Amino acid sequence: MGRWAVVPLVLMMLFSALGPGGAGSVKRPKALPALPDVDWGHYHDYAEMANILAELETSAPELVELISIGKSWSNNDIWALAITNETGPQGEKKGILIVGYHHARERISLEVPLYIAWRLVSEAMTNETVASLLGQLVFYIIPALNPDGIAVSELNPWQRKNLRPLDDDGDGLVDEDPPEDVDGDGKIYFWWNDTASGFEGVDNDGDGLINEDWLGGVDLNRNYGFHWGDPSAMSGSPDPSDEDYRGPTAFSEPETQALRDFVLSEQTEDIALAISYHSGAACVLYPWSYTSEPCPDEDKLLRLAKTYGLVAGYPYERWSTITYTCSGEWGDWMYGEVGALSLTVELYGMHGDETWWDEHTEEVNGTYYFKDVWEYFNPPEEQIEAICAKNYRALLTTIMEFLKISAGEEELPPTWDIALAFLVFLMAVLVILLLLSLPGKGAAGWRRPSRFS
Numbered sequence: 001m002g003r004w005a006v007v008p009l010v011l012m013m014l015f016s017a018l019g020p021g022g023a024g025s026v027k028r029p030k031a032l033p034a035l036p037d038v039d040w041g042h043y044h045d046y047a048e049m050a051n052i053l054a055e056l057e058t059s060a061p062e063l064v065e066l067i068s069i070g071k072s073w074s075n076n077d078i079w080a081l082a083i084t085n086e087t088g089p090q091g092e093k094k095g096i097l098i099v100g101y102h103h104a105r106e107r108i109s110l111e112v113p114l115y116i117a118w119r120l121v122s123e124a125m126t127n128e129t130v131a132s133l134l135g136q137l138v139f140y141i142i143p144a145l146n147p148d149g150i151a152v153s154e155l156n157p158w159q160r161k162n163l164r165p166l167d168d169d170g171d172g173l174v175d176e177d178p179p180e181d182v183d184g185d186g187k188i189y190f191w192w193n194d195t196a197s198g199f200e201g202v203d204n205d206g207d208g209l210i211n212e213d214w215l216g217g218v219d220l221n222r223n224y225g226f227h228w229g230d231p232s233a234m235s236g237s238p239d240p241s242d243e244d245y246r247g248p249t250a251f252s253e254p255e256t257q258a259l260r261d262f263v264l265s266e267q268t269e270d271i272a273l274a275i276s277y278h279s280g281a282a283c284v285l286y287p288w289s290y291t292s293e294p295c296p297d298e299d300k301l302l303r304l305a306k307t308y309g310l311v312a313g314y315p316y317e318r319w320s321t322i323t324y325t326c327s328g329e330w331g332d333w334m335y336g337e338v339g340a341l342s343l344t345v346e347l348y349g350m351h352g353d354e355t356w357w358d359e360h361t362e363e364v365n366g367t368y369y370f371k372d373v374w375e376y377f378n379p380p381e382e383q384i385e386a387i388c389a390k391n392y393r394a395l396l397t398t399i400m401e402f403l404k405i406s407a408g409e410e411e412l413p414p415t416w417d418i419a420l421a422f423l424v425f426l427m428a429v430l431v432i433l434l435l436l437s438l439p440g441k442g443a444a445g446w447r448r449p450s451r452f453s
């Protein structure tokens with residue numbers, strides 16, 4: 001390339017930097033952030049997630065702040081985004097906390113908060129509702145509270161807990177015998193018959209037992225310091241080998257400590273609404289979870305859960321009446337200790353679908369096999385984006401309802417819905433009648449071409 005060939009290139013670069021109006025001649029519209037191009041057709045691993053979060057901050061530094069709120073057992077950063085309009089009037093802003101991925105096998109619960117962050121930033125200047133919300137609120141989004149779980153769930157999609165090194169069977173060795181994919185079909189089956197049950201795997205340490213000490217761990221959603229270890233609750237086990245092991249003490253885990261310290265720090269605004277994403281079932285839950293009694297804000301929480309549920313198409317109910325009672329649960333702590341209205345959204349899952357379960361269970365000589373635990377908790381990849389999108393809509397609608405609650409506005413009673421629908425119908429009829437009575441280019445206004453007259 002000759003030396004003069006670069007001139008047009010440089011000129012083009014200059015023009016694009018100045019914008020179509022040239023230097024200062026017209027007021028430039030606010031530039032849209034150059035957003036990362038995200039593929040929502042696959043499950044993101046830890047590195048991909050971290051890249052998207054970093055790119056969001058780079059592309060819109062006036063909206064996004066990327067914060068490491070702590071490190072996991074395997075020394076992975078637990079990333080949070082603070083998203084708000086930093087250029088408008090600041091004043092008192094309320095915080096909205098969104099947290100995903102407490103449980104390793106619930107991979108869709110990472111995609112949804114990641115998508116929410118991406119959509120909020122992408123629509124910050126083009127969607128009036130989003131712009132208004134970002135003016136009044138700060139969104140704190142933690143897509144993956146259990147970052148170590150991502151890689152483990154690829155190896156063993158049964159994994160639920162974090163990676164605290166833990167001697168489940170008390171033999172002095174730590175995490176020495178997790179399940180393996182022995183037959184190489186990419187899945188780990190669970191088998192059971194009349195006398196025994198177990199997972200696919202081999203005896204890694206030669207002690208005669210198979211899979212007796214998995215990787216980790218503690219159930220992060222039983223480790224919070226509100227009614228932690230309450231013996232009256234059905235879930236929150238003291239046994240390290242159990243799926244819902246609550247940990248040695250409340251907030252024993254770096255992951256729950258990170259969330260606690262972030263929520264309670266001076267750095268964050270007053271968090272007034274909090275939403276946590278899980279999967280395995282499809283429903284919206286609210287406190288209490290440790291007891292079947294209603295909490296003092298039952299009315300408000302039901303109103304929020306109903307708003308979310310109606311938009312996303314999920315049933316909604318107090319946690320303890322739809323599932324089972326839990327101790328040390330996130331939503332109870334967020335509400336009971338922090339004072340935020342808290343919802344838990346179960347995004348997707350085959351819980352309670354007996355037909356699906358039967359179709360995915362195989363019987364061979366009196367022993368049953370179940371292989372599709374990934375599919376139990378996570379939608380096929382081609383459904384990820386639609387599930388993210390409907391939850392984004394449900395979240396925005398719920399936040400609008402939350403703002404009404406905060407402003408003391410009453411919920412529209414159901415009779416109002418009917419009255420409103422009737423009014424809309426009446427107006428439509430009137431408009432149609434009006435249109436029909438108008439002379440114009442319709443049938444009545446048609447003129448025959450002159451040559452026929």
Ligand SMILES: [Ca+2]
Binds near residue numbers: 166168169213
């Ligand atoms: Ca052991």
Ligand SMILES: [Ca+2]
Binds near residue numbers: 165167174176216
């Ligand atoms: Ca272990």
Ligand SMILES: [Ca+2]
Binds near residue numbers: 183184
């Ligand atoms: Ca296998």
Ligand SMILES: [Ca+2]
Binds near residue numbers: 177202203207209211
């Ligand atoms: Ca063993």
Ligand SMILES: [Zn+2]
Binds near residue numbers: 102103106278279280
């Ligand atoms: Zn979960």
